[in-house]
Amino acid sequence: MGSITLKKVAKRFGDIEVIPPLDLAINEGEFVVFVGPSGCGKSTLLRLIAGLEDVSGGVIEIDGADATSLPPAKRALAMVFQSYALYPHMSVRKNIAFPLKMAGMDKASIDEKVNKAAETLNLASYIDRRPGQLSGGQRQRVAIGRAIVREPAAFLFDEPLSNLDAALRGNMRIEISELHHKLDTTMIYVTHDQVEAMTMADKIVVLNSGRIEQVGSPMDLYREPANVFVAGFIGSPSMNLITGNAATEEGATTIGVRPEHFHLSMSEGKWQGTVGVSENLGSDTFLRVEVDGIGTLTARADGEFPASLGDTVYLTPDGERMHRFDASGLRMVR
Amino acid sequence: MSTTHTRNAARTMMSPAVILLLAWMLVPLAMTLWFSFQNYSLLSPGNESWAGFNNYKYFLTDPAFSEALVNTLLLVGGVLCITVIGGTLLALLLDQPMFGQGIVRLLVIAPFFVMPTVSALVWKNMFMNPTNGLFAFFAKSLGVTPIDWLGHHPLLSIILMVSWAWLPFATLILLTALQSLDSEQIEAAEMDGASSISRFFHIVVPHLARAATVVILIQTIFLLSIYAEIFVTTGGGPGNASTNIPWLVYRQSLLSYDVGVGSAGGIVAVILANIVAIFLMRMVGKNLDL
Numbered sequence A: 001m002g003s004i005t006l007k008k009v010a011k012r013f014g015d016i017e018v019i020p021p022l023d024l025a026i027n028e029g030e031f032v033v034f035v036g037p038s039g040c041g042k043s044t045l046l047r048l049i050a051g052l053e054d055v056s057g058g059v060i061e062i063d064g065a066d067a068t069s070l071p072p073a074k075r076a077l078a079m080v081f082q083s084y085a086l087y088p089h090m091s092v093r094k095n096i097a098f099p100l101k102m103a104g105m106d107k108a109s110i111d112e113k114v115n116k117a118a119e120t121l122n123l124a125s126y127i128d129r130r131p132g133q134l135s136g137g138q139r140q141r142v143a144i145g146r147a148i149v150r151e152p153a154a155f156l157f158d159e160p161l162s163n164l165d166a167a168l169r170g171n172m173r174i175e176i177s178e179l180h181h182k183l184d185t186t187m188i189y190v191t192h193d194q195v196e197a198m199t200m201a202d203k204i205v206v207l208n209s210g211r212i213e214q215v216g217s218p219m220d221l222y223r224e225p226a227n228v229f230v231a232g233f234i235g236s237p238s239m240n241l242i243t244g245n246a247a248t249e250e251g252a253t254t255i256g257v258r259p260e261h262f263h264l265s266m267s268e269g270k271w272q273g274t275v276g277v278s279e280n281l282g283s284d285t286f287l288r289v290e291v292d293g294i295g296t297l298t299a300r301a302d303g304e305f306p307a308s309l310g311d312t313v314y315l316t317p318d319g320e321r322m323h324r325f326d327a328s329g330l331r332m333v334r
Numbered sequence B: 001m002s003t004t005h006t007r008n009a010a011r012t013m014m015s016p017a018v019i020l021l022l023a024w025m026l027v028p029l030a031m032t033l034w035f036s037f038q039n040y041s042l043l044s045p046g047n048e049s050w051a052g053f054n055n056y057k058y059f060l061t062d063p064a065f066s067e068a069l070v071n072t073l074l075l076v077g078g079v080l081c082i083t084v085i086g087g088t089l090l091a092l093l094l095d096q097p098m099f100g101q102g103i104v105r106l107l108v109i110a111p112f113f114v115m116p117t118v119s120a121l122v123w124k125n126m127f128m129n130p131t132n133g134l135f136a137f138f139a140k141s142l143g144v145t146p147i148d149w150l151g152h153h154p155l156l157s158i159i160l161m162v163s164w165a166w167l168p169f170a171t172l173i174l175l176t177a178l179q180s181l182d183s184e185q186i187e188a189a190e191m192d193g194a195s196s197i198s199r200f201f202h203i204v205v206p207h208l209a210r211a212a213t214v215v216i217l218i219q220t221i222f223l224l225s226i227y228a229e230i231f232v233t234t235g236g237g238p239g240n241a242s243t244n245i246p247w248l249v250y251r252q253s254l255l256s257y258d259v260g261v262g263s264a265g266g267i268v269a270v271i272l273a274n275i276v277a278i279f280l281m282r283m284v285g286k287n288l289d290l
């Protein structure tokens, strides 16, 4: 239960092709994250899978059966919307019970399932309130509760954490991951935040203007980005992408070095630069270094690193972990 | 307005408006109240005298009064039913994407701008007239005897005319409410397996409840005082078949030149309106979070 296969799925709105034909396989029980910049078509792709939009071409298979023309309710998928989409005039209990009631389940089983979901998600204390009386995090839980009672083949999340504050976002990230381990159900999670993608995913799908740039595990994407876009998108702070002479020396059009893959020294090294504004987080310091002929680079140093504004430092990229890209932006094999 | 200072300033600034409005309301009310206890006939001016509750007794024991009361409630209730249900259906229709949406919406709103006397005349002479009216024409072309609308169903005819005039208002308010419904809620219900009928009753109707409340409250205020349509069409008849309270007041005070009884009727109407208002607030006011 819960494998989803997209075959040449495409979507056009009028003349605008939002998603060119793409193929994707999502395995049973996987936590897949669609990540990409705003407007790249993540929500559209998710809505195609959910059945809320019709495909312009291609086939969607759920558990091996063609689901392309099935209505949303028949696809056995549950969705958590960005706005939560709770029903404002119903209590939390009624919200969670709604899909079961629509399925014509009897009252006793509904109560049992709702109570179980309330227990799983820790929302029993406000089960008789209306959504309007809840905080963002609580609404989020109710929305998830409404999804899990249906015991769907897969969960679809559309930027579920983007309306929460940073601390709550961190907690909910962990809770959703735990829920995935507990339920062992396929989850597709859409976000523009690469931190969420890196921390939660089994498999990341990087999207850019509707195209799939790369599919892989978080560490695959971190270690071996397939192209310049993925290189710049995955990792925080993002990778330094260097063009010009320094790249030509390496036989590439663009070279990429992550901030954490520089060796820093006050006395000697490959590139000499001047320290600009730096961010000290205590454990680490992110230095912005102005290097002649290359530009501004970000480098991670130890929190105790003694450089301050205006100092001269030397940066040496770790050759083993330097990424080389050709003129079309694709990764070059060594 | 949180500090004492700003509260006082606000009160001072608002007082002229409040005092003007109070005077505007209280002076006529007090005068009506005063006249209602006077023997005051326009046929013998200068002979006013204290009447006690005689005017009230006369007005309330008039056999036309109970008929007028029932007619008033039927008129208000009938128009409310037709406009709220019809308005919801029209709003659903107008919310669909269609060709010429702007023009269609404009046309739907148009009846609201036709003044009551004009619309009543048009209905009376062009639609409901049993010999020349459009309805009679249709009936005859189908081989059925035309209905004498105003003669045989006077109250129903007036309910139809007034509903026609108020339908746009209800439609407009309900349409804007419909458009403010979050589309993700509908989609969520769709994914939860709700059919379009369940979606309408479980999501759309509760969402419209608040707007419908506003429609009902505002319309009730105006419908309790329907007058022009009756004046132009049936004149309250035949008999008292289409006489409502405002018409009865008019008949008592102006047709019989008796200001005292008319004023007493006016006060009765005010009391009745308040009773209706209390019932309405009990029934639907909870939707407004007052």
Ligand SMILES: Nc1ncnc2c1ncn2[C@@H]1O[C@H](COP(=O)(O)OP(=O)(O)O)[C@@H](O)[C@H]1O
Binding pocket: A013, A018, A036, A037, A038, A039, A040, A041, A042, A043, A044, A045
């Ligand atoms: N209903 C629609 N009609 C026309 N264009 C749309 C519609 N929905 C989305 N789009 C366009 O499709 C693109 C992708 O949108 P979306 O999937 O919402 O992006 P994301 O969720 O990645 O931010 C955007 O350029 C958007 O303008």
Ligand SMILES: [Mg+2]
Binding pocket: A042, A043, A044, A159
């Ligand atoms: Mg989106």
